[in-house]
Amino acid sequence: MSKRNGKAAKAAPEIPVRMKGAQMIWEAMVREGVRVVYGHPGGAILPAYDALSPYEAEGKLHHVLVRHEQCAAHMADGWARATGEVGVCVATSGPGATNLVTGLATAQMDSVPVVAITGQVPTKLLGTDAFQESDVVGVSAPVCKHNYLVTDVNELPLILKEAFYIAREGRPGVVLVDICKDVQNAEGTFRYDFEIELPGFEPWPNVDLECVRKAAVLINQAERPLVLSGHGVQLARMGHELLALVEKAEIPVVTTLLGTGNIPESHPLSLGMGGMHGEAYANQAVQSCDVLIAVGMRFDDRITGRLDKFAKQAKVIHFELDRAEVGKNIVPDVPVIGDLAETLPALLPLIEERRHQPWLQQLKEWKGETAQTDILNYEVDELIPPYVIRQLWFATHNAPGGPPIIVTDVGQHQMWECQYFTHDHVGQLLTSGGLGTMGFALPAAIGAQMAYPDRLVWAVAGDGGFQMTLQELAVIKQEHNLPVKVAIINNGFLGMVRQWQQFFYDKRYTGTPVWSPDFVQLAAAYQIPALAVTRPDEVGPALEKAIATPGPFLIDFRVKEEVNVYPMVAPGAAVDQLIRRPKPAVMQEYSGVQPSW
């Protein structure tokens, strides 16, 4: 039984029904509560597509035709990130399936539940290098939680049920089911009332309460405690419990990229994101704390920097569901393995009410110092990306219909989004953290928008990444004018790579200048209203116009080109070895007051 979305009632035994394998696919999906599937047809998956038509006609399932299979996976991923439900994508054999791989890897790296269905050549042709055959199970295995090749129609119902179960339970991930074409055409027995029995799959390890007690002792003794929280908090829906905990014991919170918004960023205890582009004070906090409480995160190198210099003063407590992550990069003093939904509530009553004023005072001083160096607080006369992002926050954070969902691509704009947008809600930012996949924003935003038609969804992309998946603008139209808003931070460069070239390769900008089409005209070709913005004073009105316009809207922010993301931890350096913003000679004089933006 599913732990989080437990369907407790025991279904009456089901009378088996004869049907084709192709139909079983969709029948299983309906049982799993799937409403939308993202896919692209082709020869080896045609029987399944044919069987889909009655399900579409009856309004049980809706198929979204993507323009590239990678984006089918990203859309399913965006849907899943936004809802916590399993996202589904479909592709044909060979090139269709291999096209999926980047999207699947993206989801798997970020623990997103996705089920992928691929067609495969008929069983008789397996292994013969048949037309459009590729070893999809082999190709995708390293980027999947699990996968299956189906060669017998009667195994299909069980496999489909296992696939959803494995994708969803425990630490979520990707499961691919590769189904031979003859299996889709064959008739078999369908039922869905069996119990899942997987002796090798332990999604919810038992919690050792003794570890929770040990953790509480350490936390209660701490003078300079710090929470470092990640995606796990969102996955377990434990944002409120985390907040209650840190308020009770007055513990400041740093998040990972995917933990953004775990506690409201405007909360006094929030230090925002840490790591490579985390603010200096957040990283200083990590380096200076005496007890580091890691919650639902995996000590990725982007958060730790140089491992042997990481949080050296701290005793480390690691709350984590996936046992394999505990001790992988950092060996904790107290490992607390198990579902955060069990361990955090168990921890809370054991935590004493404490105040840590000297520690918070210290952090406040560091924060002040950061505000004077790294954070762009200056009046601007040029269009710089941080300003655009800040304005985006102003324009959207009170949106009717709930907090806006921001979906970023990968690059400088992604980091600026983290730094200059105040995320006050869990799961407000959807971004590819683990794999860092350019091209993620637009398709994932489409997925999120379809999950929440009434919420404001913004895709924020770079000029480089946007051009990797811009063909999906067509989906926005074909899906009846989805109200996805697109902001392109157009800096004429693969900005993040250019920044590295500036810092580490003597400004040799090889392969990083990007020519772009006129995005406004491009949007026009897709019949999407659009604006170009070149001056700071146009930003606010443009955003308002975009939001006020029903349906989609695209803004091409033609920003200043060579702007850098500060601070930065050079790869392989300790997280307190930061490259800071040079003093603002090029900017207007620092006014010393909070910026007008």
Added chain:
Amino acid sequence: MKYTLIAWMRDKPGVLSRVAGMMRRRNFNIDSLQVGHSEAPGISRMTFVVDGNDRMVDQVIQQLRKLVDVTQVENISEQPIVAREMAMVRVATNADTRAEIVQIVNIYRGEIVDVALDSMIVQIVGSEDRVASLVDLLDNFGILEMVRTGPVAMARGRLERSRRRGTAVWRAQADGRDAVSTERFKTGGV
């Protein structure tokens, strides 16, 4: 340091490649890997020898456990175990050396399983060390061909814990029975 691990897994095509793929991907160094049937139908048993340190081996074990087809993993490095490997060595012989080789093989309680005019095949079963030491000796005569299985291992003494069995479906498939037969579906709802 070398560690001996045993993993039990579903006996199904592709499982070995999943395990091997994971080990390669995570950059674990496998010294040897041996796979065969276990006492439970539908479950095969793999013996690994990995080279590394405690932390790495812990990771190997945790990552193996995450594979859905792997039902159980045990580190028996610290326990008293019986570990044996088998080797077959085709060694060059001539009239002068043959007797001496036979003598050496006897001391090692090996067997000569094939004889040709200018060579013979020596078979030995024993601990890794014993096999290695015989191989070293035979090397002086010229080894023409060799195969070593790598060790398989079992903990000595009483079996502490019962092993996890496979499911009815796995057993049925292992026996070549119809996996769709009613036993695969435990009705009663979800």
